[in-house]
Amino acid sequence: MVEAKRELDHKDITKLFGPRSQIYGDCIQFLKKKALRKKDAYEHKFAEWKVVFKDIYGTLEEELFLNHTYFALILKAIVVTKLSVMANLDLEDAYLDFKDSNLAVFHFFEFETFYWVDLSKKLFRTIYNYLEKVNYSREDLFHDMYQHIFMPLTRHKIGEFYTPFNLVKKMVENFYEFGAKSLDPSCGSGSFLIEMVRQILSSEKPDTLKFDALNNIYGFDI
Known part of the structure; x- marks a missing residue:
C-alpha cells in the first residue's frame, strides 16, 4: 500500500522555515560563518544588494541581506525537492546536478545577488527529509513566512502591505x-x-x- 502524502499549507511552511524554526536558526548561523570564510564574495554581493535596495529600505543592515539570502535558498531547495527524482541517487550529487541543469528554467538565478553561497549539503538533507513525502496546498504557501522573516516595521516603512x-x-x-x-x-x-x-x-x-x-x-x- 502506497503511503499517502501529507499536504502542507502556509502555516506548516512557516513552522518549518519561519524565524522561530530550527532550520532558520541553523541556516542563518551557516550564512554568517560563510560570510566570514568567503569574505570577498560576500562583501561584493552585499554591496550589489545595497545598490539595488538602498532607495527602498533606506538604512541597510546585514541581517536583512542574510534574510533575503535565506529566503532565496529555501525557495530553491523546495523546488529541487519537489521536482527532482532522487530515490536512487546520492542526495548531495542530485542537488548539485539538478540545480545546475534545471533551475535555470525557473529563472531563479536572474538576480544573482544571492548567488554567493549554496546551502550546505547537510542543511539541504535536513530540508529534503522534511519535504520528501509531502504535497502542497494550492495556495500562497510563503505569505506568512515572508511576513514573519521581513519585520513588519521594515515592510510598512517601504509601503509593503499584505x-x-x-x-x-x-x-x-x-x-x-x-x-x-x-x-x-x-x-x-x-x-x-x-x-x-x-x-x-x-x-x-x-x-x-x-x-x-x-x-x-x-x-x-x-
Whole structure:
C-alpha cells in the first residue's frame, strides 16, 4: 500500500522555515560563518544588494541581506525537492546536478545577488527529509513566512502591505475575467497570481484555453 502524502499549507511552511524554526536558526548561523570564510564574495554581493535596495529600505543592515539570502535558498531547495527524482541517487550529487541543469528554467538565478553561497549539503538533507513525502496546498504557501522573516516595521516603512487571503479570493472572483491579460506589478509572494491560477484550473473550459489563460498571468517584484 502506497503511503499517502501529507499536504502542507502556509502555516506548516512557516513552522518549518519561519524565524522561530530550527532550520532558520541553523541556516542563518551557516550564512554568517560563510560570510566570514568567503569574505570577498560576500562583501561584493552585499554591496550589489545595497545598490539595488538602498532607495527602498533606506538604512541597510546585514541581517536583512542574510534574510533575503535565506529566503532565496529555501525557495530553491523546495523546488529541487519537489521536482527532482532522487530515490536512487546520492542526495548531495542530485542537488548539485539538478540545480545546475534545471533551475535555470525557473529563472531563479536572474538576480544573482544571492548567488554567493549554496546551502550546505547537510542543511539541504535536513530540508529534503522534511519535504520528501509531502504535497502542497494550492495556495500562497510563503505569505506568512515572508511576513514573519521581513519585520513588519521594515515592510510598512517601504509601503509593503499584505492582503488577507479571503479578500484576495473575493477580489479575484469579482474582477478577474478568464483569459484576460493580468499583471500584478508588486506581487510579493504571489497571492493574487495564485488565486487567478486556481480559478483558471478549476474552470470547466478546455485545457487549451486554460493553458492560454495561464500564459496571460504576469507578476513581478523586487
